[in-house]
Amino acid sequence: MSDHTTDQEAARLLKRLSGDDAARMISEFLGDMDGVRVCELLTWAADRLEASIPKDHNRTSETGEAVFTAYIDGASINNPGPSGIGGVILDESGGELERFSEHIGVATNNVAEYRALIHVLDRLSALGAGHVRIFTDSQLLQRQTTGEWKIKDTTLQELNREIRSGIQRFASFEITHIGREKNRTADRLAKRGAEG
Numbered sequence: 001m002s003d004h005t006t007d008q009e010a011a012r013l014l015k016r017l018s019g020d021d022a023a024r025m026i027s028e029f030l031g032d033m034d035g036v037r038v039c040e041l042l043t044w045a046a047d048r049l050e051a052s053i054p055k056d057h058n059r060t061s062e063t064g065e066a067v068f069t070a071y072i073d074g075a076s077i078n079n080p081g082p083s084g085i086g087g088v089i090l091d092e093s094g095g096e097l098e099r100f101s102e103h104i105g106v107a108t109n110n111v112a113e114y115r116a117l118i119h120v121l122d123r124l125s126a127l128g129a130g131h132v133r134i135f136t137d138s139q140l141l142q143r144q145t146t147g148e149w150k151i152k153d154t155t156l157q158e159l160n161r162e163i164r165s166g167i168q169r170f171a172s173f174e175i176t177h178i179g180r181e182k183n184r185t186a187d188r189l190a191k192r193g194a195e196g
Contacts, residue, residue, distance in 0.1 A: 065130055065131055065171070066091070066092030066129075066130070066131065067092055067131040067132065067133055067172075068089065068090065068091060068092065068097075068124055068127065068129035068131065068132050068133070069089070069090040069094075069132075069133045069134075070087055070088065070089045070090070070120045070123075070124065070132065070133075070134050070135070071087055071090075071134075071135045071136075071183055071185060071186040072085070072086070072087035072113075072116040072117055072119075072120050072135070072136050072186050073085070073086050073087065073113070073116060073136065073137060073138075073183055073186035073187045073189070073190040074086075074109060074110075074111070074112025074113035074114070074115060074116040074138070074190050075112055075187070075190035075191045075193065075194040076107060076108055076109040076111075076112050076194060077194050077195070079108055079109045080106055080107055080108045080111075081106060081194075082103070082105075082194050082195070082196060083103070083104050083105065083106065083107040083108075083109070083111070083112040083193075083194050084101065084102060084103050084104060084112065084189075084190050084191065084192065084193020084194035084195070084196075085100070085101075085102050085104055085112055085115050085116035085119055085189075085190055085193055086099070086100060086101045086102075086116065086185075086186050086187070086188065086189025086190035086191070086192065086193050087099065087100055087119070087120050087186045087190075088185050088186060088189070089120065089123060089124065089127070098123070099185070099189060100119065100120075100123070100189065101189035101192045101193040102119070102193045103193050103194065103195075103196045104193070110138075110140060110141075110153070110156060111155060111156070111159065112190065112194070113136065113138040113140070113141040114141060114156060114159040114160070115159070116136075116186075116190065117134065117136070117141060117145070117163055117175075118159065118163060118166060120134065121163065121166035121167065121169070122166065124170070125166070125169045125170075129170065130170060130171040130172075131170060131171055131172040131173075132170050132172070132173055132174070133174045133175075133176070134173075134175040134176070135175075135176050135178045135182070135183065136175065136176075136177060136178070136183070137177070137178055137179060137182070137183040137186075137187070138177070139177045141175075142175050142176065142177040143177075144156065144160060145160070145163055145175050146175060
């Protein structure tokens with residue numbers, strides 16, 4: 001079960017518990033909090049939990065076509081040093097299509113993050129994806145890919161041009177920054193790749 005599925009189930013449970021009967025029983029247990037306040041607190045907690053879940057569970061585009069999802073990461077030992085890329089590609093129903101873990105030689109962590117995105121764009125294209133959604137724990141990669149941040153490093157500028165060219169192969173493209181705790185599998189695969 002994925003972290004997101006567990007979070008979704010927890011949010012649903014909190015919503016259910018916020019019903020009047022459950023809230024009344026919880027307020028009796030807590031003693032100093034009335035049922036209305038407990039209901040409000042549980043609803044607030046459920047809303048916060050739902051808001052923290054990346055929206056990758058919606059796997060269709062606005063036109064109803066399948067959206068492929070990928071979680072990616074890059075890792076470098078000693079930065080720069082031996083580096084690797086890793087990630088997982090999911091189909092429109094959330095099933096795992098493939099995962100990758102590759103050594104890419106000596107590089108910086110940022111270069112490894114970029115190479116992970118280039119690799120997954122190539123794989124998604126080969127799989128025939130039309131709409132893609134990428135999740136990364138690299139804020140730099142996400143912001144530079146969307147054009148929010150400027151790129152000063154010439155190597156990253158060149159890799160960014162390659163990414164922009166790769167994005168053109170898809171009908172829609174989205175890249176989202178997520179916390180490292182939501183990207184554990186890709187992180188582990190990238191570190192394994194870095195170790196060779």
